[in-house]
Amino acid sequence: MMTRRTILELATLGAAAAAAAPAAGTPFTLPKLPYAYDALEPYIDAQTMQIHHDKHHQAYVDNLNKAVGSDPSLSGMSVEALLQHLDTVPAAIRTQVRNQGGGHANHSLLWQSLAPASKSGKPGGALAEALTRTFGGQEKFEDAWRTAALGVFGSGWAWLTTDRSGKVALEQAANQDTPLSAGRQPLVGIDVWEHAYYLKYQNRRTDYVSAFYRVINWDFVNERFRALTR
Numbered sequence: 483m484m485t486r487r488t489i490l491e492l493a494t495l496g497a498a499a500a501a502a503a504p505a506a507g508t509p510f511t512l513p514k515l516p517y518a519y520d521a522l523e524p525y526i527d528a529q530t531m532q533i534h535h536d537k538h539h540q541a542y543v544d545n546l547n548k549a550v551g552s553d554p555s556l557s558g559m560s561v562e563a564l565l566q567h568l569d570t571v572p573a574a575i576r577t578q579v580r581n582q583g584g585g586h587a588n589h590s591l592l593w594q595s596l597a598p599a600s601k602s603g604k605p606g607g608a609l610a611e612a613l614t615r616t617f618g619g620q621e622k623f624e625d626a627w628r629t630a631a632l633g634v635f636g637s638g639w640a641w642l643t644t645d646r647s648g649k650v651a652l653e654q655a656a657n658q659d660t661p662l663s664a665g666r667q668p669l670v671g672i673d674v675w676e677h678a679y680y681l682k683y684q685n686r687r688t689d690y691v692s693a694f695y696r697v698i699n700w701d702f703v704n705e706r707f708r709a710l711t712r
Contacts (some may be wrong), residue, residue: 509547510561512540513590521598525693527682535593538677542585542658549578561587565662584658588639588671595670597699604700609669609707612650624695626652631672631691641671642703648711667710670703 515535520528550556553572556564561583564571571579597603605613605620617623630652631640638656643666650669653661661668672694679690 509551510543510586512536512543513593515593517596517598522596522697525599525697526596526679530677530679530681533681534673534678535589539585539589542582542589545578546582546586549575549582561590562662565660566665568663580663581658584660584663587660587662588658588668588673591668592671592673594702595699596697597702599696601701602697602699603704606700606704607708608648608711609650609704612644612648612707616650627672627695628688628691630654631674631694632687634674637675639671639673642669643667644669644707644710646711648707650707669707669710670698 512535515531518528519531519535522531546561550559550564552575556571564579564583565587568576568580604610605623610620613620613623617626627640627642634640634654634656636656638654638659641653641655641661642650643653643661644650645666651666653664653666655661655671672691674687674691679687683690683693
């Protein structure tokens with residue numbers, strides 16, 4: 483029987499979870515963007531969004547399908563399950579699943595985590611309280627977020643994560659690694675691979691990080707936090 487918590491989690495995780503959990507025998511698929519390519523202008527440009535989603539994310543999906551297609555025992559497993567139990571994935575494809583599966587999961591969440599600045603809202607409710615407990619307030623959290631994102635060496639992500647107790651943390655990850663593999667749940671992450679910002683910002687990662695914060699879909703992140711910690 484599905485509990486209220488299970489129903490709420492499914493409703494909150496929405497398209498990101500649906501894209502990441504195919505039926506048995508069905509390949510992973512690229513989720514649609516929940517807005518137009520230009521919806522995040524002027525902070526993230528339309529050309530970057532189109533290439534990032536249609537080309538980069540599609541490549542992760544295609545390569546993940548190739549990897550898991552070689553082992554029928556993995557058929558029907560969600561990408562989250564694969565990443566949470568990498569030690570059970572056959573060694574021959576484990577690195578591919580880690581990299582390509584991470585790319586698929588990370589980007590599926592990313593698209594849901596963004597919204598036009600006019601609709602982005604702000605941290606609220608239980609999440610705002612958790613940020614205050616951990617960082618001393620939302621402004622201090624924003625400063626810590628910026629420091630984490632700028633401190634990622636090379637390509638990777640800066641993540642706001644939580645555990646079941648509601649304890650939040652900022653984490654850095656290289657390449658397409660995900661907090662899922664370390665037993666934590668990602669709430670929102672900033673992609674600091676150069677393909678995420680170079681067309682508009684070139685080497686000005688600082689400007690990109692500031693702009694990205696303006697289009698975080700905090701309503702989605704607030705609900706995700708609530709669903710994951712009830």
